[in-house]
Amino acid sequence: MPSSQSGIDESCCLLVVDAQNGFMPGGGLPVADGDAVVPVINRVAPLFANAVLTQDWHPADHVSFAANHPGRAPFETIALPYGTQVLWPTHCVQGTPDAELHAGLRVTQAQLVLRKGFHREVDSYSAFVEADGTTTTGLAAYLQARGIRHVYLCGLATDYCVAWSALDARKAGFAATVIEDACRAIDLDGSLARARADMEAAGVQRILSADLTG
Ligand code: VGL
Numbered sequence: 001m002p003s004s005q006s007g008i009d010e011s012c013c014l015l016v017v018d019a020q021n022g023f024m025p026g027g028g029l030p031v032a033d034g035d036a037v038v039p040v041i042n043r044v045a046p047l048f049a050n051a052v053l054t055q056d057w058h059p060a061d062h063v064s065f066a067a068n069h070p071g072r073a074p075f076e077t078i079a080l081p082y083g084t085q086v087l088w089p090t091h092c093v094q095g096t097p098d099a100e101l102h103a104g105l106r107v108t109q110a111q112l113v114l115r116k117g118f119h120r121e122v123d124s125y126s127a128f129v130e131a132d133g134t135t136t137t138g139l140a141a142y143l144q145a146r147g148i149r150h151v152y153l154c155g156l157a158t159d160y161c162v163a164w165s166a167l168d169a170r171k172a173g174f175a176a177t178v179i180e181d182a183c184r185a186i187d188l189d190g191s192l193a194r195a196r197a198d199m200e201a202a203g204v205q206r207i208l209s210a211d212l213t214g
């Protein structure tokens, strides 16, 4: 039976969230120090037989873009049918360099690249369920069908797409662990503290990459 010090086995999957140019310095929605996650992800990735990459993948007229709401500025919020929506700078538009994965990312064994946020009227921070709370991306069914029971998360941004994905992983019945030094946060109006509290309450575990490679 395969075993390793880190406890990673075939029932585990590394979920690399939105490691895209758009969230790196110089991107449409830059996350401070965002590119620092790339070498950390590259270092832990070989431990995982299973890996899934996500891509934020918006149409240019997406409802989450401030530019599509005349008179509104980035980081303001608006009310949408499914709840409060942050208005973001234009980022990760389908087919643009901003939407491409970071060129230095090396997760060659990744088996699925999952795109999300492609419905014009609905945002999707989570890799599992869109922001309306009901539209599934299919990821939970995919992972279950492949015998995955534990999802390890890394990427951008800690307090949005990583946290929402971790919370939905728990809701779908998976164990979930965030590799903290393989993530960076946007931290808008206390969003990071809130995300950490929500994840703790939901049983999401927090580790450092050294705990895996140690
Ligand atoms: C994200 C805001 C908008 C993320 C995506 O990847 O965390 N945040 N779109």
Ligand code: ZN
Pocket (backbone or CB within 6 Å): 056, 058, 064, 088, 091, 092, 117
């Ligand atoms: Zn987005």
